[in-house]
Amino acid sequence: MNAVSEAPVLMPAKRRVAHLAMLAGAVGVVMLAYANVGLALNGSVPAGMLTYGLGLGGLVLIAYLVLAKFAPWADPLILPLVTLVNGLGLVIIYRIEEAGKEVGASAATQLFWTAIGIVMFSVTLIVLRDHRALQRLTYTAGAAGLALLIAPLLPLIGHEQFGARIWINIAGFTLQPAELAKLALAVFFAGYLVAKRDVLALAGKRLLFIDLPRARDLGPVLITWVISVGILVLQKDLGTSLLMFGAFVMMLYIATQRTSWVLIGLLLFVGGAFIAGQIFSHVGDRFNVWLDPSNSIYYEREFGGSYQLMQSLFGLGTGGILGTGLGQGSPEEIPLAFSDFIFAAAGEELGLTGLMALLLVYGLIVQRGLRTALAARDPFSKLLAGGLSFVLAWQIFIIVGGVTRLIPLTGLVTPFMSQGGSALLANWILIALLVRMSDSARRPPPQAIQDEGLTQVFQR
């Protein structure tokens, strides 16, 4: 493992003041956006602005204090960036709720779940002092992840909505367990691959330019593939299926450094998707709709048509370069604008400018995660941080690409923005894990003091 012997990628620094200032900036931007919505809709600053602003500000201040105490060396950019997208998501949900057309939109619920998310973030940081403890839970995490994935199929608690069976009802709450499963599975993949990567990487023979693995080593890939296709077929959840399989293949590649795994993975997925498209009409429909959404055949179809996607594109087109301004567009015309299609709602009112900024913020979060992976000192941390960052990037790509018609639409949550408790919870924990790992990666190694008389110990 050559990474361990390498010098740290960057000079670690705590940057507490900058961290706090950026957090205040993020909360400030959110409050201004909130005031903007109120002014545009009712001509006055909304009465709840202080409640929301101070609520969000107080929550992230707690998170900051926990972070400063329990992960002082953590990357100072991650928390402010996440606060910004979470807050903007809240504002857009509030704006859609005010428009009154989408009955499901509720900024209060989202603020509640944001609070729970931030509490879970803090709890994770306090309880999980050393993330390597997770490595011991590899198979437990794997089993938990699988159970969570299967849960919606169980008769009593499983719950079908919008044509996909991906929800469970527990004690009055509707949860989307796949979001939590993605965390558990990332832990499992990281632990499993760290243990097996040598055999996966080295055994096998070379064919042309590609190192092919041994047939018996294909097992884990095939099992994951079968589970992914299972999700696709049984839960009609294209997004989660694509997310899980893509994350697994990428982590396999990072661990083994073998391109052949990527190729095998791609072939398996494309093959699986093709066959599914032939057999299951809803998969094929998604593809046809993607190719020609403005066709009236698809536009006027009641189920599985292109109405929603076209509304999203109409919103984006109307927004143009500068957007209509918060509160001045009609994002409520897009069905589910507060959840899966929140990115399109942002595109209508904030315009191309706003979307580019949002994508940059997301890109930065992912980049900070990957940087943590590079700087990490043990293979499990590298693999887990890299895997979680990629999961985030891959999820954003799938859903944003879907609503902007870059790729066929598959339903997924836009991390931190879409309304939904389980997703907020899971993603805040994901961020807590990244923060924990960045803390240990950036913490200066204990220095051996050889000559106390001559060496001055300096720490920032």
Next chain:
Amino acid sequence: MNGTLKRASLACMLLFGLLMLNVNYVQVVQAEDLRADGRNKRNLYARYEVERGRITAGDKVLAESVENKDTSSKYRYLRRYPEGEIYAHITGFFAPEQATQIEGSHNRLLNGSHPDLLIRRGIDLLNSEASKGANVDLTIMPKAQEAAHKALSQSGKRGAVVALDPKTGAILAMVSLPTFDPNPLSKPDRSEVNEAYKAIEKRAGGPLLNRAINQSYAPGSTFKVVTAAAFLEDDESRGAQTQVSAPTVLKLPNTSVGLPNSGGAACGSGTVSLVYALEVSCNTPFGQIGMDLGYDALNEQTQKFGAGEDLEIPMSVSKSTIGKEEDKAAIAKTSIGQQSNQMTPMQMAMVAAGIANNGVVMKPYLVKEIADSEGTEIEKADPEEFTTAVTEETSRKLREMMVSVVNNGTAKLAQIPGVAVGGKTGTAETADGKPPHAWFISFAPAVNPEVAVAVIVESGGRAGNEASGGQTAAPVARAVMAAVLGK
């Protein structure tokens, strides 16, 4: 592992790069098409977002935008037409997917997006006030319009009335019956409007058609004025007393059927003065004159009255024509306003107006003035000459003869005490067995004219009775003229 991690980072960068390229493509390259797509409801909302300008006629408000009382509605301003169906063919309607007549032709001024309103929008922006559309004031004289609508409605028939100011071309009244209420067609709800539209479309007589400018009819005997004009223009020495041959039946070449007078009656003693022929509306003298002058002279004279020219008032006026050249027998019938002779009521009003205005036809127009929401003038109508139909001398002779028709001839019902009214009746045969259309064209006063009118009442005459046209249509014209003159 760092090597693969770096490659994974590159992959992530590629994913974000693709997303960014794609949003640029959608929001910049495709934006225009997506914005303009008919299924994009945001267009509809934008349509009702601005306070659209008023359409007025004098102090009468014909169309206005009022704030939606339902504040939760996405439609902020709603269009209403306080006068309803009386002005429907002039204002048009403002439906979710279309706007017609003045609402359509002046849409960008009314909604404030016209380049001429740029300065106004700039000032509004600086004062952070919502921009309003410009107001359009029409030439319509509400008293005349209402009189025309009332008088024509009383006949119980379909038809049209056009009244012009002969000296300027300003349209004082323009009525078409049956008509419709523009209010239900101007609601923002697409399906509601479509239903209302279909219901109106289904009603008999085509209420949406503006007969005054978009329907042409055989002009019947009113066209004899044009034939007389050509006859007088042909030779300056001719006048009202010029004797013309007037057989009971005019022999037509190459056919055994002759052209009789109305009801087969004789016309004087066989040779009569031109003015007498016009007063009594004999067919045979004008048939003979037409055949003598030939197709080209008659066609040229009609065009000099403006027929066949492109005309927008600003609504486009259908073209009138005497038809293609056929044989001599056809010219005889064309000369008395039959055969393929097809004139719009607007064209016949222009004939009357040209004669009244010393032979000069002024270009008809409907918009008097456009002013922005603060009252600053943006556009003002400038009367312009459209065509010169006849010489001043000829117009004087025609005026005298037409006054004589009202005083002594078939159009006595158009008389207004104390005012010299000139006019000409017409009874246009349509199909065998159906009642003919009743026509009347007129102007008043004969000297220094203030109004010229054309009236058509569909199926308003009785077959074989030339005077019947005058009986139905002349009182309508009289009511309009009296309203304009304040009598």
